[in-house]
Amino acid sequence: MVGEIDREVSCALWNLATREVKPLHLPIPVATIHDSLVFGFGLDPLTYDYKVVYFHINNLCEHYASVYSCSRDLWRIFKPKIPYFIDVKHTFGTAYLNGTYYWLLTGGRHSNYTILLFEFGSEIFKEIEGPGHQSVDTNMLGLMSVDSSIIAILNLNPHIVFAYDIWVMIQPGVWNKLVTFQCFFRIKSCYDSSLILATKDFQLVSYDVRTNKTRHLGFQHPGLRKDAEYDGGCGVFYYKESLVKIKQREDEDLDH
DSSP states (O other): OEEEETTEEEEEEEETTTTEEEEEOOSSOOOOTTOEEEEEEEEETTTTEEEEEEEEEOTTOOEEEEEEETTTTEEEEEOOOOOOOSEEOSSSOEEEETTEEEEEEESOSSSSEEEEEEETTTTEEEEEOOTTTTOTTOEEEEEEEETTEEEEEEESOTTSTTEEEEEEEEETTEEEEEEEEEOOSEEEEEETTEEEEEOTTSEEEEEETTTOOEEEEEEEOGGGGOSOGGGTOOOOOOOOOOSSOOOOOTTSOOOO
């Protein structure tokens, strides 16, 4: 968990199974209002050690990074080679898969986006190209971890707002185009091989990128028409299907 309290960035690990919360003291000076602060969390597949990584670039274009090891309870500070960027895309701007964390950085020097990855095993940052990277008109909408793969959602033609291309990453920097589809709905989240979309009448539907089929999910809320959750909108943070019904107490309402 990462948040800002009294203009200071706070970080903590929350174990959902044991409900234990462990505050983490950031070893690098707290970023100022002119800095871009970026976090990631994942499992090192080589040592089975959970790690936290964070970095920021200040207004002097200086890079600082640090990695925290849960097993050793230690931070390692270093200065990595990170491409210049303005911010991380807030909606679908990060993804994690098989020991590697991915960030979609916006505002680069040579294009409107770049993809940065961090390997928790080697603790090395790498910059990779995304699909359509050679086109200056490419609108990179986001990264997702879908069906055990990293996918990228792009709008390669800015004049056709609702035409999307979905690409699957075969290996870092190598992409295959999976499907092109038209969608007039807002993309809210994803699960397995499907995207979660919001319709014009505020309903949630799923779109399977492999079968090209849609399905209504039985949830409706006026806030789904907005993109920003903090602006009165409604977001989808996690979706999982189950045959077990949600139990409701007799003396309280059920919160969806």
